[in-house]
Amino acid sequence: MSTKTKLHPRNQHREGYDFVRLVAQLPELEAFTTINPVGGTTIDFKDALAVRMLNRALLKTHYNVDFWDIPADYLCPPIPGRVDYIHYLADLLASDNNQEIPRGPHVKALDIGTGASLVYPLTGQSEYGWHFTGVDIDPAAIKSAQQICEFNKLKINLRLQKVRENIFRGAIEPHDAFHITMCNPPFHASMERANKGTERKWSNLGKEPSEKLNFGGQNAELWCPGGEIKFIASMVNQSMEFADQCLWFSSLVSKKDNLQPLHRILKKAKVSDYKVVEMAQGQKTSRFIAWTYMKKNQRLSFMNGTRN
Template sequence: MANHEKLLSQVSNPDFEFLAAKYVELRSFLNSSSSVRGFDYSNPLAPYKLCSVLAKEYFDLDINLSPSHLCPRIANRLDYILWIYRLLDGTELVNEKLVGLDVGTGASCIYPLLGCAVFPDWKFYATEINPESIIQAMENCKRNEIKVGDRIIIMPVSVDDVLFPTNKFASTPMFTMCNPPFYESSKELAERTRLKSSSPKTPVLWANDSELYTKGGDLEFTRRMIDESLELKGKIKWYTTMVGKKETLISVVAKLKEYNIHNYVIHEISPGKVTKRWAVGWSFTDYHPRRQDARVEGSNLRSLNPANISELMIQVPNNVVRSSSNSKRLKGDMFAKLLSILREIETEPYFSVEVKSEKNIIVKFTFATWTRSFRRSGLGSNRVSSGETIISVEVNQQALNLNLWWKYGSNYKLFESFSGMLKTKLALDTTNI
């Protein structure tokens, strides 16, 4: 993950002098008098050259970009790809050979190419409606055949086709992703461009109509995805899409709630940039990503976040920390106490522990063996279990805190109950350390 963050930082904040020294074609776009890191974003060709150079330098990709098509921003696309990786990490399937679906891949075929370059085991289906974009996407895949092999399949489709044509795939995708046309018409785009504050990092927008416009804009496009996902449900683990407008994000979340899809996530793409973009994902499985990958922190959007928080922190009481003369021993004893508590509620075959490291474990239950109702039943190991996990929690000690990650389960109250039980017992026990 550290390498991923470094890679994202490098493409988000390019070292223009370093790149220009290595790539001659970039030098004409350097402007020593510019206040924006010495790069002339006002030149319409500048983003195309920069995209090609970043793709080559950091991903060893040879991408041909035509000014008649939309120029992808590498940082945004990589951020989206890495976010999906983290979502899949929560499903415990990230190390398998994953198949993704890029809906409307565009002429650059940037998502599949980046995904396959960063993750050698990933494969992609990529759909596209524009004939010129299909040809160029295929050419870009061919130019990078040594790097990506045959792991990308371009599929021509029509406007009236379903967005997720899984019946045409040899393998069902694990996830979907999409950069939909954001606008309904050129009039809407012109008005939004006029209202947007000017920025030296905002280049002239060149693209064909199919890349910019669709009936109902990105909201209607995303609604179609949600409707189709209701038919496929858990066949695809995570459905995701980028949205380009705040009002679209608000309406999409409302639509998900209307359909009782509560396992949804929101991610701000490359936060801090002038142009705001978000990614929205939803799943019909009971897997849950980490808190940072499920929620946005901006106060004006916080109300859109999922109701359930997938990570909670248990802290050692301050009076214990102040009174402890040996912080190192306190840290060791705390995790020992945790294991002791788990042994108290261990009732085979309803409980299992996977040790990931010295201070990191995953606990799984097929019955809530810590609850009063279980103890009062008196059935113990005689209780009939389906054998299916009802809750999985990863516990990781960080200094004098325990971080609890609700990785799997459909009942959030069970996670709250389990966390509360640990917090109560640890608070009582740690006072004796």
């Protein structure tokens, strides 16, 4: 098993990757394993196919996903870090549920930008039994997500967002009620900046830019005009229209410097409460913000009122 990390206490990957168990579940993974300098088993994380095979093994072993694949050039998400977001959201919901984590399909989650990988609904449904709705503006991503659902016989709602500027509009229908919304927003402000970010990753890994690496991504996954701060600001603005249909809204925030302007944006939106939750994965620290328009007693009623 690889080195322990600082993941959430309930994260199944806290102790690292158990390659013996993973290979037993997915024998194809063995061809991609190597021995690291200290004698442990690992893979070449610069190899796109190896990373994809590792994800397939992790989802099969830990989350009961028999089939998983994504089209070429789409983001291949790191499973341990992604599922950490799910666990911390579960803690957030527990704070409005007498410190008990709500489980089961009565808990409704909305994943904005669910992507071709469908990683949040797959892991969140397996861990807590929540019912997910995934939204994306990319028809190819929705098609990939549908194939994953159909093959694994999973009940996950998928919706195509037809208007690029919309986030919640067109995604939340009049009859919907969600306990949590989540999002991993595009964080670059332009394609140029996205390319520079990719070049830095190549450089850090000692690779030439012409070589194919696992951190791919479509335009909608990597950048949007104004970058992360403008995207989340638009998210907050649109969330006001659905204040009584969603218990908590949330989004990952890649840059710590964006927290201060987001604080001002949330204050202007007159949210009832908001939180910044930090998450640690090894040397890296990430975070998400969550906001709600409901008072504490309203949140408790929302939790109780949607159990049936």
